[in-house]
Amino acid sequence: xxxxxxxxxxxxxxxxxxxxxxxxxxxxxxxxxxxxxxxxxxxxxxxxxxxxxxxxxxxxxxxxxxxxxxxxxxxxxxxxxxxxxxxxxxxxxxxxxxxxxxxxxxxxxxxxxxxxxxxxxxxxxxxxxxxxxxxxxxxxxxxxxxxxxxxxxxxxxxxxxxxxxxxxxxxxxxxxxxxxxxxxxxxxxxxxxxxxxxxxxxxxxxxxxxxxxxxxxxxxxxxxxxxxxxxxxxxxxxxxxxxxxxxxxxxxxxxxxxxxxxxxxxxxxxxxxxxxxxxxxxxxxxxxxxxxxxxxxxxxxxxxxxxxx
Amino acid sequence: xxxxxxxxxxxxxxxxxxxxxxxxxxxxxxxxxxxxxxxxxxxxxxxxxxxxxxxxxxxxxxxxxxxxxxxxxxxxxxxxxxxxxxxxxxxxxxxxxxxxxxxxxxxxxxxxxxxxxxxxxxxxxxxxxxxxxxxxxxxxxxxxxxxxxxxxxxxxxxxxxxxxxxxxxxxxxxxxxxxxxxxxxxxxxxxxxxxxxxxxxxxxxxxxxxxxxxxxxxxxxxxxxxxxxxxxxxxxxxxxxxxxxxxxxxxxxxxxxxxxxxxxxxxxxxxxxxxxxxxxxxxxxxxxxxxxxxxxxxxxxxxxxxxxxxxxxxxxxxxxxxxxxxxxxxxxxxxxxxxxxxxxxxxxxxxxxxxxxxxxxxxxxxxxxxxxxxxxxxxxxxxxxxxxxxxxxxxxxxxxxxxxxxxxxxxxxxxxxxxxxxxxxxxxxxxxxxxxxxxxxxx
Numbered sequence: 001x002x003x004x005x006x007x008x009x010x011x012x013x014x015x016x017x018x019x020x021x022x023x024x025x026x027x028x029x030x031x032x033x034x035x036x037x038x039x040x041x042x043x044x045x046x047x048x049x050x051x052x053x054x055x056x057x058x059x060x061x062x063x064x065x066x067x068x069x070x071x072x073x074x075x076x077x078x079x080x081x082x083x084x085x086x087x088x089x090x091x092x093x094x095x096x097x098x099x100x101x102x103x104x105x106x107x108x109x110x111x112x113x114x115x116x117x118x119x120x121x122x123x124x125x126x127x128x129x130x131x132x133x134x135x136x137x138x139x140x141x142x143x144x145x146x147x148x149x150x151x152x153x154x155x156x157x158x159x160x161x162x163x164x165x166x167x168x169x170x171x172x173x174x175x176x177x178x179x180x181x182x183x184x185x186x187x188x189x190x191x192x193x194x195x196x197x198x199x200x201x202x203x204x205x206x207x208x209x210x211x212x213x214x215x216x217x218x219x220x221x222x223x224x225x226x227x228x229x230x231x232x233x234x235x236x237x238x239x240x241x242x243x244x245x246x247x248x249x250x251x252x253x254x255x256x257x258x259x260x261x262x263x264x265x266x267x268x269x270x271x272x273x274x275x276x277x278x279x280x281x282x283x284x285x286x287x288x289x290x291x292x293x294x295x296x297x298x299x300x301x302x303x304x305x306x307x308x309x
Numbered sequence: 310x311x312x313x314x315x316x317x318x319x320x321x322x323x324x325x326x327x328x329x330x331x332x333x334x335x336x337x338x339x340x341x342x343x344x345x346x347x348x349x350x351x352x353x354x355x356x357x358x359x360x361x362x363x364x365x366x367x368x369x370x371x372x373x374x375x376x377x378x379x380x381x382x383x384x385x386x387x388x389x390x391x392x393x394x395x396x397x398x399x400x401x402x403x404x405x406x407x408x409x410x411x412x413x414x415x416x417x418x419x420x421x422x423x424x425x426x427x428x429x430x431x432x433x434x435x436x437x438x439x440x441x442x443x444x445x446x447x448x449x450x451x452x453x454x455x456x457x458x459x460x461x462x463x464x465x466x467x468x469x470x471x472x473x474x475x476x477x478x479x480x481x482x483x484x485x486x487x488x489x490x491x492x493x494x495x496x497x498x499x500x501x502x503x504x505x506x507x508x509x510x511x512x513x514x515x516x517x518x519x520x521x522x523x524x525x526x527x528x529x530x531x532x533x534x535x536x537x538x539x540x541x542x543x544x545x546x547x548x549x550x551x552x553x554x555x556x557x558x559x560x561x562x563x564x565x566x567x568x569x570x571x572x573x574x575x576x577x578x579x580x581x582x583x584x585x586x587x588x589x590x591x592x593x594x595x596x597x598x599x600x601x602x603x604x605x606x607x608x609x610x611x612x613x614x615x616x617x618x619x620x621x622x623x624x625x626x627x628x629x630x631x632x633x634x635x636x637x638x639x640x641x642x643x644x645x646x647x648x649x650x651x652x653x654x655x656x657x658x659x660x661x662x663x664x665x666x667x668x669x670x671x672x673x674x675x676x677x678x679x680x681x682x683x684x685x686x687x688x689x690x691x692x693x694x695x696x697x698x699x700x701x702x703x704x705x706x707x708x709x710x711x712x713x714x715x716x717x718x719x720x721x722x723x724x725x726x727x728x729x730x731x732x733x734x735x736x737x738x739x740x741x742x743x744x745x746x747x748x749x750x751x752x
Contacts, residue, residue, distance in 0.1 A: 003531070003534075003535050006531060006534070007528070007531050010527050010528075010531055011527075014525075014527055117351075120351065120355075125350065125351065125355040125356065125359065126355075126356050126359070126577065127356045127548070127551065127577050127580060127581050128581070129580070129581035129583075136555070136558050136559065136585055137558065137559075137561070138559055138560060138561050151534065151560060151561065153559045153560075155559065156559075225555065226524050226548065226551070226552055226555070227548065227551050227552075227555075227581040227582075228581075229353075229355075229356050229548055230351070230352055230353050230355055230356075230548075231353045231522045231523075231524045231547075231548045234353065234522060234524065235524065238525065265525075265528070266527060266528045266531070269528030269529070269532075270528050270531060270532055270535075273528070277518065278492075278516065278517060278518045279492040279518035279519060279520045281520070281525060281528055282520045282525065
């Protein structure tokens with residue numbers, strides 16, 4: 001029982017981290033109707049910027065204050081992500097207003113390669129560390145209830161809390177602010193939004209900026225956990241089944257989807273894996289998402305699209 | 310009309326000059342020994358692929374700086390394949406036409422794919438510390454050279470070391486050893502040897518595959534926590550290694566009980582885990598980090614010192630840099646040996662280099678003179694043994710650097726030979742290859 005709970009809790013916390021990346025997909029899709037394939041590359045780019053700025057600032061400060069170096073690095077990386085958002089809007093999206101979804105998707109595919117290449121060219125392709133003071137040692141809980149207790153990964157726990165806070169904040173932003181409503185309007189119909197005076201270009205810069213900040217937070221958390229290196233870009237592939245399952249237009253869907261995928265893949269690996277040779281968690285997540293799609297093509301919380309024939 | 314004539318004259322002169330330059334270049338090329346370099350400087354494995362490639366290329370530059378191989382200069386061309394087997398084969402196809410006489414794919418998957426192609430193209434494959442374990446048998450695998458060691462050697466030595474720590478191999482009975490491996494041909498390669506050893510000594514072998522690239526291992530380490538194996542063997546590459554160490558830390562598994570293969574024992578594997586990996590052990594394919602060796606001093610002086618270094622200066626002498634450098638040295642020595650038979654100062658063909666690799670005899674005196682004193686031990690190949698050496702050390706991460714141990718291990722020759730022959734004969738039957746006889750070997 002204790003082991004089952006450990007696996008379950010581990011899955012839930014991993015799920016929150018997936019949700020954090022999935023959030024980037026949802027934000028941009030919700031606000032611009034673009035399926036942003038470049039979200040993983042943005043996570044990598046942001047994490048590389050954060051790791052290297054932190055290293056450089058720390059060296060410039062004489063290695064005395066890592067906290068100050070990290071704060072400066074966060075601000076600088078945020079600035080870099082703003083520039084990235086602005087450049088993407090200027091060079092790619094502005095020319096693609098009112099184009100088909102597939103065209104925009106292909107554009108983000110191109111952006112992926114550019115960001116991966118430019119990121120590694122500027123910041124390097126080694127493994128870099130982000131040290132934001134996340135605890136690495138585990139903690140044992142409920143030792144009086146279960147023999148040996150239940151192991152909780154403190155780093156994952158804190159990361160899950162940060163992810164939850166970010167998700168809550170973004171939900172409020174979308175639902176309660178006028179900018180949030182403008183973003184949703186743009187997503188519904190570019191031309192209609194333009195006709196009522198919503199500045200499309202500015203809105204796109206805003207949404208890509210927000211997605212960039214989400215990518216930065218995800219990059220810091222994942223980078224602190226795994227080290228900053230190219231594989232961070234593949235983390236986005238772990239978030240794909242999450243958005244398929246949760247629905248592309250729903251922030252709460254990203255969370256619930258993340259939790260289901262996180263728990264599903266951990267339990268499947270531990271309990272089904274040994275019977276089929278192991279190493280199944282990656283494809284199991286996609287299979288789970290496919291099964292959901294059979295019954296709810298729009299995902300758990302996605303908007304049902306009804307077209308008049 | 311005048312302008313047209315002038316233009317025509319200029320064009321003709323240009324064509325003439327170009328052809329003259331081209332033929333000079335072609336002549337110059339004909340006097341160069343070409344080394345293709347398959348690299349992965351981008352992608353998920355770049356952090357580990359880069360230092361290997363830098364060491365490889367720096368050594369070729371060093372040989373050139375010292376006058377080449379008996380006057381024959383070395384040329385090289387890199388081909389980026391991102392550790393993807395299909396792209397690796399593409400690189401091979403592209404570079405073989407440029408006069409390649411030896412390939413080193415740095416990928417077991419690519420080695421498997423090229424093993425059938427090499428005999429057709431007559432280009433030897435050096436797979437120092439990776440590749441097919443049974444390819445040690447040169448009577449069947451005429452073109453494969455798993456120099457210095459195979460994964461069966463690594464697995465065998467790993468169990469010997471764990472046995473030694475436990476107080477003897479007989480003490481392994483009833484123990485549990487987990488293999489956390491990259492779910493690829495590379496990761497699966499040691500399994501037959503480990504299963505054989507498990508049968509011999511009565512320990513339980515747990516197999517835990519990790520999907521590429523290895524960033525998600527939570528479920529794997531939860532299983533380790535549940536089953537509490539006495540030791541964990543880590544057969545990873547790239548980010549999988551540092552992730553495994555971080556998960557071990559997060560689940561409280563003692564790093565001292567972990568032993569990595571020689572591809573899980575370099576700086577990129579532990580650098581960002583730092584103190585969290587303290588006590589972790591890894592096999593060393595003879596060498597460890599060797600910043601004080603003479604060959605490193607030579608590279609720094611004659612390559613980096615002249616502004617021709619391939620990578621960062623600080624990396625020179627690190628574990629994977631040394632692996633790349635030694636791999637290049639083995640290829641160069643294969644060519645040098647071939648020249649002894651086929652003509653000094655000549656460019657060798659693939660077949661001639663194959664002979665050189667099969668008759669390599671690098672004794673300690675030669676190695677020391679080349680600057681490898683304390684870095685590696687003698688390598689002597691033969692028709693039946695394309696590996697040439699099976700020496701392994703254990704190194705330990707002390708939180709900031711790798712510290713090589715003093716004990717040297719060798720694979721159990723009897724056990725290894727039996728397994729190699731069984732597997733190579735099976736391969737020969739499958740591929741309808743007639744193993745070379747001792748007489749044929751002498752040719």
